Amino acid sequence: MNKMVSDCPICGKEKSVEVTTKTDNIPYFGGILESTLLCQNCGYKHADSICLEQKDPVHYTLVISKDQLNSRVIKSQSATLSIPELGLKVEPGPQSQGYVSNVEGVLERFQKAVLTAITWSDDPEVETKARQILQSIDYVKTGKMKVELIVEDPFGHSAILDERALKRALTEEELKNLKTGFTTIDAE
Numbered sequence: 550m551n552k553m554v555s556d557c558p559i560c561g562k563e564k565s566v567e568v569t570t571k572t573d574n575i576p577y578f579g580g581i582l583e584s585t586l587l588c589q590n591c592g593y594k595h596a597d598s599i600c601l602e603q604k605d606p607v608h609y610t611l612v613i614s615k616d617q618l619n620s621r622v623i624k625s626q627s628a629t630l631s632i633p634e635l636g637l638k639v640e641p642g643p644q645s646q647g648y649v650s651n652v653e654g655v656l657e658r659f660q661k662a663v664l665t666a667i668t669w670s671d672d673p674e675v676e677t678k679a680r681q682i683l684q685s686i687d688y689v690k691t692g693k694m695k696v697e698l699i700v701e702d703p704f705g706h707s708a709i710l711d712e713r714a715l716k717r718a719l720t721e722e723e724l725k726n727l728k729t730g731f732t733t734i735d736a737e
Contacts (some may be wrong), residue, residue: 572601579604579706598647600625604705606719611652611709615692618653620714622698625706629727630655631671634696635682637663640728647706652698656686703727 550571554564560723569585580601587594588624611617624630625647631638637659653680660683688694700707708716719727 555586557588557590557593559593562588562590565590566593577649596646598626600627600704600705600706602649602706605701606708606724607701607705608717608719608723609700609707609709609714611698611711611714612693612695612699613652613656613688615710617713618651618656618690620652620709621649622652622700623647623649623706623708623710624700625654625702625704627704628700628702628707632659632696633699635659635680635685642728645710647704653690655698656690660686701718701727 550569553568555568556563557565557568566586566588571583572580573583574580582599582601583597584599585594585596612618622630626645627641628647629638629640639659639662649687663679663682663686667676670676671678685694685696689696698709700709701719701723703719708714
């Protein structure tokens with residue numbers, strides 16, 4: 550484990566951020582670099598895990614309802630999660646983080662995003678659609694509805710750990726259409 554101090558990017562106080570980094574080997578992710586930043590002055594905190602290896606691109610699907618809420622979901626910073634029946638999709642961006650959760654935790658993250666959309670929008674149609682999505686998520690959690698959870702990862706670090714999950718390689722076409730969250734430069 551390495552520790553150092555840095556200036557805070559939020560409050561600007563010099564040498565107020567304790568930066569801790571360490572490498573580890575985690576099942577399904579492989580080698581990772583964990584970093585934590587914590588400002589002693591303003592309380593700013595940022596934690597991240599970065600995969601250090603690349604694996605084969607992967608596509609997982611699992612039909613989810615009440616019985617799959619505890620199924621483990623491993624999402625890397627480069628993965629796209631979607632529930633097509635509800636029109637929900639989370640694509641990676643520059644600040645995307647990996648996490649280990651379960652299906653219920655993934656649904657709760659989607660719920661929070663939909664609630665944020667309601668807060669930001671003043672369009673009644675958006676609010677109506679968002680409320681329908683929230684109702685559908687509740688139906689999934691209570692077993693009244695089944696939907697498909699899809700995890701696509703071009704670097705192969707994500708997984709759905711459930712014997713009913715279907716795993717396959719991503720096609721070339723799917724790979725071309727996926728965002729990775731990383732900036733690349735095309736030399737052509």
